[in-house]
Amino acid sequence: MAGQREESIVGQGTQEIDPNxxxxxxxxxxxxxxxxxxxxxxxxxxxxxxxxxxxxxATDDLTLLERFVKLKPTVFAGGANSDEAEEWISNxxxxxxxxxxxxxQKVSLATFYLxxxxxxxxxxxxxxxxxxxxxRTWDLFNMEFNNKYIPASVRRDRELAFLLLEQKNKTxxxxxxxxxxxxxxxxxxxxxxxxxxxxxxxxLNPDIQEAIAPLNISDYHEIVDRAxxxxxxxxxxxxxxxxxxxxxxxxxxxxQAGRFPSTSGDRKFLRTDMRSMAYxxxxxxxxxxx
Numbered sequence: 001m002a003g004q005r006e007e008s009i010v011g012q013g014t015q016e017i018d019p020n021x022x023x024x025x026x027x028x029x030x031x032x033x034x035x036x037x038x039x040x041x042x043x044x045x046x047x048x049x050x051x052x053x054x055x056x057x058a059t060d061d062l063t064l065l066e067r068f069v070k071l072k073p074t075v076f077a078g079g080a081n082s083d084e085a086e087e088w089i090s091n092x093x094x095x096x097x098x099x100x101x102x103x104x105q106k107v108s109l110a111t112f113y114l115x116x117x118x119x120x121x122x123x124x125x126x127x128x129x130x131x132x133x134x135x136r137t138w139d140l141f142n143m144e145f146n147n148k149y150i151p152a153s154v155r156r157d158r159e160l161a162f163l164l165l166e167q168k169n170k171t172x173x174x175x176x177x178x179x180x181x182x183x184x185x186x187x188x189x190x191x192x193x194x195x196x197x198x199x200x201x202x203x204l205n206p207d208i209q210e211a212i213a214p215l216n217i218s219d220y221h222e223i224v225d226r227a228x229x230x231x232x233x234x235x236x237x238x239x240x241x242x243x244x245x246x247x248x249x250x251x252x253x254x255x256q257a258g259r260f261p262s263t264s265g266d267r268k269f270l271r272t273d274m275r276s277m278a279y280x281x282x283x284x285x286x287x288x289x290x
Contacts, residue, residue, distance in 0.1 A: 064099070064101070064105060064109065065109065065112070067099060068095065068099070068109045068112075071095045071098065073091060073092060073095055073109075073110075073113050074087070074088055074091045074113065075088075075113045075114075075115055076088035076113065076114055076115070076118050077114075077115045077116040077117060077118055077119075078114075078116055078117025078118035078119075078121065078149070079117065079149075082149060082150045082151065082154050085145070085149035085150055086150065086181065086184075088113075089142065089145065089184065090180065090181055090184075092106075092109075092110045092113075093180075093184075096138075103136065103137035103138045103139070104135070104136040104137065106138040106141075107136045107137070107138055107141045108136075110138075110141070111126075111141075118149075121148055125141075125144050139187075142184070155185050158182050158185035158186075159182075159185045159186045161182055162179075162182035162183060162185060162186045162189070163186065163189075165178065165179060165182060165203050166203045166205075167203055167204050167205045167208075168205070171231065172204070172208070172224070172227045172228050172231045173228065175203065175204070176200070176224050176227075179199075179200055179203070183196070183199075193218060193219050193220045194218040194219075196220045197217060197218055197219060197220045197222075197223045198218075200220065200223060200224065200227075201213070201217075201223060204227055207234060208227055208230050208231060208234070211230045212226055212227060212230065
């Protein structure tokens with residue numbers, strides 16, 4: 001069973017994973033195979049509690065990895081491009097929202113997708129944490145990752161941009177995407193779902209804010225969903241009103257607009273020259289009296 005699971009992991013997404021990660025995934029599968037074999041050999045005898053715990057942890061981690069691979073996470077190889085580093089972190093955090101994970105599990109899964117320079121960097125950090133008995137958390141990993149791949153000057157610029165962020169001419173979806181990308185550089189402002197929801201609300205356009213404020217929503221995901229729905233309703237209402245006005249407005253006659261179309265095909269407009277309408281006496285013919 002575990003052998004089949006290992007094959008399914010390798011076959012369901014590792015084509016897009018760095019080749020170095022295949023060995024890691026295979027190693028996890030082999031560990032599960034060994035533990036399963038050990039359990040089968042002892043199925044008629046009493047198995048120690050510690051062995052059962054180790055087996056449960058290994059199989060649970062393997063299942064999490066299997067689910068994570070199916071989401072097709074991106075790989076980060078390091079380098080000086082801070083935008084790529086931010087995109088990698090953002091990608092992992094979005095995937096984490098779709099799974100119930102502990103802080104240490106987030107670190108374990110994310111670091112499977114570090115390769116080349118970033119992979120060597122993580123080995124150094126992992127060794128340091130192990131030597132110091134450091135508890136692995138996603139926040140701590142974020143701090144180390146930012147210090148390595150996102151310069152302090154860039155982080156300060158991102159923090160200021162987050163403080164000043166407003167929806168303006170962006171859609172709610174575009175505003176939420178930028179909000180999420182910048183929020184990680186000012187985490188002290190959005191600690192807890194209620195503070196994050198309040199900050200998001202204050203940046204929305206006034207017409208959406210007016211509809212959301214009375215609801216007193218404190219959950220971030222709920223307030224984003226409500227804002228999207230309100231935006232959709234407002235857009236529909238405006239389009240309906242504009243269509244109604246265009247249908248109810250009578251056309252303006254051309255004579256009222258002061259324009260007289262010519263009979264020629266070029267659609268030029270004739271202008272009446274008032275001076276040409278001045279009175280000119282008729283010439284008289286000798287011997288003829290009118």
